[in-house]
Every structure is written in C-alpha cells, then in structure tokens.
Amino acid sequence: MYIVNKIVSSMNGQPMSLSKKEQEIQRITNSITKAVSEQRLPPGTRLVEAQLVASLGANRNHVRAALQRLALRHIVSIETNKGASIAQPSVEEARNIFMARSILERGIIEILVKRLRRSDVTLLQKQIQQEQKAVEKGRREDIIRESGEFHLLLARLSGNPVLLDMLRDLITRSSLIISLYQKHNNPQCGCDEHGDIISALETQDAEKTLQCMSHHLHDIEYGLNLDFWENRKVDLGTVFEE
Amino acid sequence: MYIVNKIVSSMNGQPMSLSKKEQEIQRITNSITKAVSEQRLPPGTRLVEAQLVASLGANRNHVRAALQRLALRHIVSIETNKGASIAQPSVEEARNIFMARSILERGIIEILVKRLRRSDVTLLQKQIQQEQKAVEKGRREDIIRESGEFHLLLARLSGNPVLLDMLRDLITRSSLIISLYQKHNNPQCGCDEHGDIISALETQDAEKTLQCMSHHLHDIEYGLNLDFWENRKVDLGTVFEE
DNA sequence: ATTTCTGAAATTGCTAACAATTTAAAGAGG
C-alpha cells in the first residue's frame, strides 16, 4: 500500500517546494528569531522543549531541530542535559559583531552606490516611514523590528543573498546585545540617521555615504554600556558591602 | 543506579569541555569539510549515510546531524528522501561568494594594517613556506589546503572570531566553485600574490595592501570559466547535433 | 532495441518508548 501526501506545488521557478518538515522547522526558528529581534525573549531565557511544543503547536523533533539550528547561529546556546536558552553575548563578542557589521554594511553601501535604482529608493523611503510610524506610536517592539528591517533591506537591495544571510544573523545577535547592554531605556532613536544614509546614497557620493553608515553603527555601539561591563571581574567579597 | 561518564576535563579557561556527542559531530563535519576543501570530494558526490557510518566509524545519528549542519553551511545539499550530496554552487552563487569574500577580506586587511605584530608576520611567512613546499612537491591537495589556510590565518590574526567563522565557510565554498569552474588543470599559482600581500602589510600602507588583496581575489575569480557557463540554458534539441 | 512495468533491495525518515540527568521539593538532624 502506498500513501502519497507529496504535493508538487510550486509550478513556478527554481526554489523547489520545501518539505512539510522543513517548513515547520523554519516556522519555529522564525517565531523564535522574531521574538528575539523584537526583544520579547530576553537573553538568558530558558527554552523548555515541552513549553515550545505546547505554545507553538509543534512536534518535539521539529522543535529540537530548530533549537539546534539557532544554536549554530549563536542565537541560542545549548548545554548538554540542561537544554536551550537565549544566548548572552559577551562584551568581547559584542564588539566583534559590531566590527563585522561595519565591514559588511560598508561593503553593501559600496555596492549600492553603484547600482541603486529609483525604485529602490522608494522602497527605502517606505521603510523609513514604517519606522517613523512605529516611533510615533511608541511601540517599542515595532521600532526595534523596523530599525533592523532597514539594514536588511539595504542588504537585500545589494542583490547578494550571501551577504544578506550573513548580515541577518549579525543583526539578530545585535538585538541580544542591545537588550543586554543598552544604557538608557529609550529605544535607539537613530531614525534620522537612516534618512541621512538614504540622502547620501541618492547623491551617489560613496565616501559620504560610507561615513554616514560608519557614524550610524558607531552611534548604536556608543549607546551601549560595553566599557562599563568590560573587564569586570566580580569580587564576591566586596560586592555586598555597602 | 547511576552511571557516570562525564569528564570535567579542561580545568583550563572558558571553552568548557564539549560533550562526547558534540565532539563526534565535529569530527565528522571536519572530515567532510577537509575533504571538500582539498577537492577529494567533488561537487555532486552522493553522501550515503551507511557509507559514511562505515568509513568514519560513527553513529548514524551523528552522521545525520553532521550532514544537517553542513547543509546549513551550503556545503552539502539535502533533498528529502534522496539524501545528501556535495553542493554544486551556481555561477550566480559563485559570483556572490567572491563578492562577499572581497568585502570580508578587505575589511580584515584594514584591521590588520593597524594591529599587525612582528610575530604575526613570522606566522604568515611560515604559512607561505608551507605553501611553497607543497607547490614544489606538486601535491595538489596540499597546495589547495595551504592556500586556503593563508587566508584563514589572516582572519585569525584579525582577532575577531566572528569574521573568522564567516570567512571559513566562504573559503570552503570557494573550493567547490574552483572544482566546478576552473579553466586549466593547473592548480592556482597565486602563491606569489600571497607574498605580495605580506610585503604590503609590512609597509603599513593600507591602500596598497587592499589593492594587493583585491587583485589576488580578482585573479582567482578570473581563472574560472564563470562567463562561459553563465546564462547557458541547455537546449536539448541542439546539444547533440555535431 | 527501446520502452514500460514490477518487485525487491537500498536508502532515508520517523517515532514511541526508554535511559540518563538535572532540578526542585521534602525530610532529617543539628
């Protein structure tokens, strides 16, 4: 007896229909990644398999596969027999990630200066509007998400999926870093700087645009308490004396 | 009854001892990655689970986990119910990868120009000697491996593991690309260019070093048949007429 | 000779049940 449940959907182009299992794993990873990006899942949060199974309505094997993948992307950390939890990047890792972002995003700018189309600018402006709308409404989650989307859109417009994939992980990890080390409660207000980057892009001036991007990334990093927490070895003997 | 086989090895620093399972999976992924890097596993090769289990002396579950990881890194591709095989990057993917490499490696150079130590130069020169030795002996596998190692060493000396991880994957995928698209049988002889890069680094001249690196990467890409295979839609009607 | 069918072998995918470990709570003793 043969049981056939394969669906040859996607008469369309190349991307080849994903298997049910693959779809499901991606759904789970996306849910978790999105929650991390929007800082609804703070660093250190335990991710108990059974709870994920219940709240996501998923198969345990699929949840485990998703957690494994997220661990490879440094978004969750898995300890044997202890389970998974949202990663807590160290100060050193934070600096390395921002350095890598700077390299990648500057490279993306260099590509974009050459090939940016009129329609691309429109997309970027629409993205900024979304961002401003979120700022006005004060929806913290939305602000953070839209802010990340701007950077991802730049990567997407570069037309290079390899760069996009790499940057996507770095930006998600940045959300963790901001959760951990942000100075003030005000969500980053670098919305203007995004506008500056677009303006500079439109002038086709590579050097100027690169400076805008560098400045913007530097601002984000500067808004953190990295220095404060760096090289801080807690001395249990002195911590509690007042 | 309690069975204890945990070993709290590594009284040393942070890295925390890896579990037996984790070690095993890494051993398998390393074996396959190394074979790909040295072009002993050509693109498209089927990776039958049972065969890997036999030849690597491993557990089937560990083999499967390793294949999953390699698939995420785009080194193997897995089709449902068909199993795993070594990836065959398209021309478009090849161009994207080299573009990404250029961005990353130029960024790494910029870091290195600022912080390169005397001891680092020694390490780089030792690496080049290894490479030359391989060239003299004509060991094709060794040449390819050592050539990749040079680029990885640069990344390692940058002191940024995030960059290193990203570049490692790109270089492995480059090996696949070279396997698929190299013009001549001569393994790339860009050994001199590696020397040029070191020389330029020693002068602390950022612009010059960047040009060396750009030139080197461009040479590698230029030694491929990417143009030839690009936009080549095979017409089954005309392919076989002579 | 070429194609089409067919059934067995090879291969991959899945899951339920169990094993091992950690975590939390309860208890014992001082």
Add this chain to the structure above:
DNA sequence: CCTCTTTAAATTGTTAGCAATTTCAGAAAT
C-alpha cells in the same frame, strides 16, 4: 533557621525498529 541527604518530578538525550521512498536490475511487451 540552616545544611545536608534523600526522593520524586521534570526535562533532556538516545535508540531500535519500522515506515515510506527511491533506485535499480531484470522481465515483459511492443
């Protein structure tokens, strides 16, 4: 009230066996 031990519950890790699919050789048919 505190500390240590013991026990139970919660959680994660593993595996053997079977299910489903593909592959391929050889038979059957045109």
